Amino acid sequence: MTALNKSIEPGDSPDLTEERASGTFDTNAMAAVIYGSDKFAQRRREISEAISKIPELADSAPLPFLDRFGKVTEGSRKLSVILENIDKLIDPSSYEEGLHLYTEVMGMEGHPLALHEVMFIPALIAQASDEQQVKWLGRARRREIIGCYAQTEMGHGSNLRALETTATYSPETQEFILHSPTITSLKWWPGALGKSANWAVVVANLIIRDKNYGPHPFMVQLRDEDSHEPLPGITVGDIGPKMAFNGGDNGFLGFRNYRIPREYLLNRHAKVEADGRYVKPPHAKINHSAMIRVRSHMATGQGALLAHALVIAVRYSAVRRQGYLEDKSREVKVLDYQTQQHRLFPSIARAYAFIFCGFETIRLYDQLLIDVQNGNTSGMADLHALTSGLKSVVTYQTGEGIEQARMACGGHGYSMASYISEIYGVAIGGCTYEGENMVMLLQLGRYLVKSIEMIQNGKSRELGPMVAYLAENESEIDLNLGPNEYLKVFEYAARNQTWRATEKFQKLRNSGMSNEKAWNQASVELTRASRLHTRLYIMSTFINHVGSIVDQKVKGVLIDLLNVHVTYEVMDIGIYVQGLLSSNQMDLIRNQLYVSLETIRPNAVSLVDSFQISDMQLRSVLGRRDGNVYENLFKWAKSSPLNKTDVLPSVTQYLKPMMEKSKL
Ligand SMILES: CCCCC/C=C\C/C=C\C/C=C\C/C=C\C/C=C/C(=O)SCCNC(=O)CCNC(=O)[C@H](O)C(C)(C)COP(=O)(O)OP(=O)(O)OC[C@H]1O[C@@H](n2cnc3c(N)ncnc32)[C@H](O)[C@@H]1OP(=O)(O)O
Numbered sequence: 041m042t043a044l045n046k047s048i049e050p051g052d053s054p055d056l057t058e059e060r061a062s063g064t065f066d067t068n069a070m071a072a073v074i075y076g077s078d079k080f081a082q083r084r085r086e087i088s089e090a091i092s093k094i095p096e097l098a099d100s101a102p103l104p105f106l107d108r109f110g111k112v113t114e115g116s117r118k119l120s121v122i123l124e125n126i127d128k129l130i131d132p133s134s135y136e137e138g139l140h141l142y143t144e145v146m147g148m149e150g151h152p153l154a155l156h157e158v159m160f161i162p163a164l165i166a167q168a169s170d171e172q173q174v175k176w177l178g179r180a181r182r183r184e185i186i187g188c189y190a191q192t193e194m195g196h197g198s199n200l201r202a203l204e205t206t207a208t209y210s211p212e213t214q215e216f217i218l219h220s221p222t223i224t225s226l227k228w229w230p231g232a233l234g235k236s237a238n239w240a241v242v243v244a245n246l247i248i249r250d251k252n253y254g255p256h257p258f259m260v261q262l263r264d265e266d267s268h269e270p271l272p273g274i275t276v277g278d279i280g281p282k283m284a285f286n287g288g289d290n291g292f293l294g295f296r297n298y299r300i301p302r303e304y305l306l307n308r309h310a311k312v313e314a315d316g317r318y319v320k321p322p323h324a325k326i327n328h329s330a331m332i333r334v335r336s337h338m339a340t341g342q343g344a345l346l347a348h349a350l351v352i353a354v355r356y357s358a359v360r361r362q363g364y365l366e367d368k369s370r371e372v373k374v375l376d377y378q379t380q381q382h383r384l385f386p387s388i389a390r391a392y393a394f395i396f397c398g399f400e401t402i403r404l405y406d407q408l409l410i411d412v413q414n415g416n417t418s419g420m421a422d423l424h425a426l427t428s429g430l431k432s433v434v435t436y437q438t439g440e441g442i443e444q445a446r447m448a449c450g451g452h453g454y455s456m457a458s459y460i461s462e463i464y465g466v467a468i469g470g471c472t473y474e475g476e477n478m479v480m481l482l483q484l485g486r487y488l489v490k491s492i493e494m495i496q497n498g499k500s501r502e503l504g505p506m507v508a509y510l511a512e513n514e515s516e517i518d519l520n521l522g523p524n525e526y527l528k529v530f531e532y533a534a535r536n537q538t539w540r541a542t543e544k545f546q547k548l549r550n551s552g553m554s555n556e557k558a559w560n561q562a563s564v565e566l567t568r569a570s571r572l573h574t575r576l577y578i579m580s581t582f583i584n585h586v587g588s589i590v591d592q593k594v595k596g597v598l599i600d601l602l603n604v605h606v607t608y609e610v611m612d613i614g615i616y617v618q619g620l621l622s623s624n625q626m627d628l629i630r631n632q633l634y635v636s637l638e639t640i641r642p643n644a645v646s647l648v649d650s651f652q653i654s655d656m657q658l659r660s661v662l663g664r665r666d667g668n669v670y671e672n673l674f675k676w677a678k679s680s681p682l683n684k685t686d687v688l689p690s691v692t693q694y695l696k697p698m699m700e701k702s703k704l
């Protein structure tokens with residue numbers, strides 16, 4: 041009989057082999073569910089295999105031992121090896137295959153093409169006219185040029201209306217004149233802007249005859265295509281080291297009356313005619329589309345980051361032995377402690393939930409893109425609200441889950457040999473980029489308040505399907521019936537909190553307070569409503585996705601995981617359901633959670649193996665597939681540059697003289 045867990049190999053740690061043997065489902069079948077199809081899951085494995093056969097694609101040293109300069113150079117070196125071999129590795133027309141290739145080889149510390157693929161090309165697809173796409177999209181896709189997305193400034197990121205960079209139209213020359221009037225107007229943060237990109241989509245205020253038409257996207261050449269030197273009128277550079285992404289060159293950019301042709305305004309939606317006449321776009325916020333796209337992809341992206349940390353922590357917890365349970369003759373795997381399971385298993389459930397929820401959100405985005413290209417912008421507000429809440433909740437919970445995974449690895453979790461701190465730094469960047477989380481929760485809050493106002497005005501029937509529950513009355517809850525009942529508990533919590541927050545806002549406003557002040561004083565309550573609404577969406581997409589799975593063994597274990605999810609989530613929001621659930625019912629749910637942790641235990645390693653993240657991609661000594669942690673930890677430490685010599689120059693120069701002096 042072939043093993044159900046496809047990861048068992050001779051030479052593996054017996055502890056991990058034992059875990060893999062206890063798995064009740066085929067990990068390849070689960071990978072097919074995680075990656076959307078058996079075909080793509082298989083392609084991922086083939087690509088990883090092909091990568092492993094090209095030694096130049098491996099890191100030249102463990103990345104944590106490289107300095108900033110080394111990391112940036114390493115990214116570019118590997119990129120050139122990828123591009124030499126690309127036809128051997130992937131189908132270059134497949135975006136997903138490309139993403140897997142980059143993730144595996146380049147890792148998560150940033151590289152020159154990250155923003156080119158994630159924002160620059162998508163911005164051209166969504167915002168450039170057909171003619172402009174002929175001019176630039178092919179060049180970008182062939183990587184003749186490297187692009188980035190330059191919107192945020194030193195002084196303003198969240199409040200786009202206050203951006204200071206101007207693009208003033210000159211009808212005489214039919215050019216836009218880009219200018220950075222102040223220090224705070226310098227573009228600041230855009231990935232790959234500092235040293236790599238030679239072109240950028242720049243967001244600047246469009247000014248025609250002294251009238252400001254607000255932020256618009258412009259295609260701007262930054263550097264000479266031969267020498268790569270910045271063009272006259274451009275000041276550009278790297279913003280320095282960051283919490284993570286240190287292989288990337290987030291940059292600054294300033295313009296000194298820098299001229300670009302009229303045709304360089306990305307004009308699929310808004311146009312400026314030769315005489316300076318402005319043609320309005322079909323929706324005022326259409327220029328935000330590149331952000332909506334990334335936010336739509338963030339649930340799967342963050343789910344994958346959480347998965348990385350959990351692969352490390354769960355595998356390590358199955359080989360780490362510390363303390364005793366009943367058998368005093370052998371120390372126990374730390375994964376057998378209930379506290380360890382409680383720390384890790386709800387996060388496994390969340391990683392799966394984020395990935396499944398991401399599928400649905402990407403589907404909604406792809407549909408919106410088609411609709412918008414056909415002139416129908418009616419779905420924009422709904423998706424904006426949904427993705428604003430979603431990016432905020434998944435990034436925050438991913439950060440929480442990764443930090444718990446680090447602590448679950450004890451002291452070795454704190455070492456860069458675990459690589460968890462790098463994953464953490466990358467993940468929590470998501471709490472800030474693509475809209476600071478509080479700001480985005482408040483965007484969803486606006487939408488929820490408007491929904492309540494529709495109900496108050498007798499327009500419940502006009503509510504979209506995702507907010508229809510706000511108009512319902514609560515019903516009795518029978519918690520023995522399974523996940524759908526837990527969904528009702530969440531609906532109760534989200535509905536109650538949304539009404540309370542809205543009523544607080546309205547009461548303050550009706551008391552004579554200005555709209556803005558009332559909004560500010562209700563804003564913490566509003567963000568709470570947004571989080572509950574979003575967690576309800578995540579739970580409902582998880583339930584729907586599991587319902588659609590055909591493989592019965594895979595479905596069985598996902599139902600077990602869903603039980604971990606729904607019971608953990610409801611316990612976590614206990615304060616919001618006090619009016620609905622009795623203390624006996626809360627005790628019942630708590631016990632169901634503990635039972636579900638035990639149920640999932642034999643499948644824990646197989647569930648994380650199913651993410652099929654190769655050792656190369658994981659870059660973690662603790663998370664190695666074979667579980668041979670200790671000998672490799674020692675090897676890793678010995679490879680530290682500090683260990684190249686037994687006596688460091690700093691000792692000879694400073695410590696020795698100090699000790700000698702003290703002897704006198
Ligand atoms: C396959 C792709 C992979 C994706 C990545 C996946 C995983 C990540 C892993 C690795 C990633 C690697 C690299 C990427 C790393 C970093 C990239 C980062 C890039 C950036 O950060 S780019 C800069 C992002 N900046 C922001 O997000 C700014 C945030 N601020 C805003 O968006 C806006 O200012 C605002 C808060 C939305 C407000 O907008 P504003 O124009 O001022 O509007 P208001 O006047 O306040 O509101 C008016 C009205 O308009 C509605 N509105 C706003 N936006 C939209 C929209 N997009 N669509 C529809 N409607 C919108 C708003 O709701 C208001 O409506 P009302 O009816 O209430 O009036």
Ligand SMILES: Cc1cc2nc3c(=O)[nH]c(=O)nc-3n(C[C@H](O)[C@H](O)[C@H](O)COP(=O)(O)OP(=O)(O)OC[C@H]3O[C@@H](n4cnc5c(N)ncnc54)[C@H](O)[C@@H]3O)c2cc1C
Nearest residue numbers: 189190191192196197198229230231469472473474475478
């Ligand atoms: C890793 C990384 C990569 C990035 N990549 C890019 C990129 O490629 N291109 C690009 O253009 N930008 C990029 N950015 C910039 C990023 O988009 C912004 O930093 C982000 O949008 C937040 O804006 P801010 O920095 O102005 O934060 P601020 O708005 O200054 O936030 C500071 C605090 O103020 C609060 N706050 C602000 N406004 C409000 C409000 N209205 N109500 C309540 N609270 C508020 C926030 O909640 C936060 O607590 C990147 C940032 C990072 C960290």
